Amino acid sequence: MKPTQPDTDPLGLKEILAHYPTGVTIVCSMTDEDQPVGCTVSSFSAVSLDPPLVLFSLKNDSPSLDVIRSAGQFSISVLGAEHGDLAYWFARWREDKFTGIRWTAGQNRCPILDDAVSYFECELWRAYDGGDHRIIVGSVRNTGLRRKQDPLVIHRGEFKQMVESSEDTDLRSGNGRS
Numbered sequence: 594m595k596p597t598q599p600d601t602d603p604l605g606l607k608e609i610l611a612h613y614p615t616g617v618t619i620v621c622s623m624t625d626e627d628q629p630v631g632c633t634v635s636s637f638s639a640v641s642l643d644p645p646l647v648l649f650s651l652k653n654d655s656p657s658l659d660v661i662r663s664a665g666q667f668s669i670s671v672l673g674a675e676h677g678d679l680a681y682w683f684a685r686w687r688e689d690k691f692t693g694i695r696w697t698a699g700q701n702r703c704p705i706l707d708d709a710v711s712y713f714e715c716e717l718w719r720a721y722d723g724g725d726h727r728i729i730v731g732s733v734r735n736t737g738l739r740r741k742q743d744p745l746v747i748h749r750g751e752f753k754q755m756v757e758s759s760e761d762t763d764l765r766s767g768n769g770r771s
C-alpha cells in the first residue's frame with residue numbers, strides 16, 4: 594500500500610491510526626456545582642505500576658478538560674462489548690449527557706458508570722502539551738472490576754468482537770516473559 598505523509602496529511606494519519614485497535618472508556622469528572630461531565634475516550638493507556646499511573650489525551654477545546662483540570666479528579670469507566678451505545682452517547686456534545694445513565698459517585702466524587710467492566714479513580718498528576726490535545730496523566734487512587742466481560746473494542750471505525758485464541762497464550766503463566 595502507498596505510504597502517506599502523516600505530517601502533511603492529518604486525515605491520512607487518522608486513517609492509519611484507526612488500524613490500531615483500542616478499548617473504549619468514558620472519562621468523567623464533577624464540576625464545582627456538582628454537575629457530572631463525561632466523554633468517550635479511546636486514548637486511554639497504562640503508564641506505570643509504581644507509582645500507579647494511567648493516561649489519556651483530550652482535545653484542547655473539550656469542555657470536559659476544563660472540568661478535569663479544575664476538579665483535579667476524574668474517573669475512567671471501561672466499556673463492555675455491548676455498550677457501543679454509551680460510546681456514541683458520550684461522544685456527542687449535549688448538556689444532558691447523564692440523563693437516563695446509571696452511575697454512582699466514586700470515592701473521589703466522580704461518576705462511575707454502572708455498566709462499566711472496570712474502573713479507575715484518579716487524581717490529576719500531570720498535564721502535558723500534546724499538540725491539539727492535552728495529555729492527562731492520572732495517579733490511580735482506587736480501582737474496581739465489576740464483571741468479567743469482553744471489552745468494547747474499536748478498530749477501523751467499527752466496534753469489533755474479541756475472539757479467543759485456541760493456542761495457550763496466557764501471558765500471566767509466564768509465556769512471552771523474558
Ligand SMILES: Cc1cc2nc3c(=O)[nH]c(=O)nc-3n(C[C@H](O)[C@H](O)[C@H](O)COP(=O)(O)O)c2cc1C
Nearest residue numbers: 632633634635636650651652655656657684685686
Ligand atoms: C470511540 C471514540 C473514542 C474517542 N476517543 C477520544 C479521545 O481519546 N480523545 C478525545 O479528545 N476525544 C475522543 N473522542 C471524541 C470525544 O468523545 C468527543 O469529542 C466528545 O464530544 C468530548 O466530550 P466533551 O465535548 O463533552 O468534552 C472519541 C470518540 C469516540 C466515538
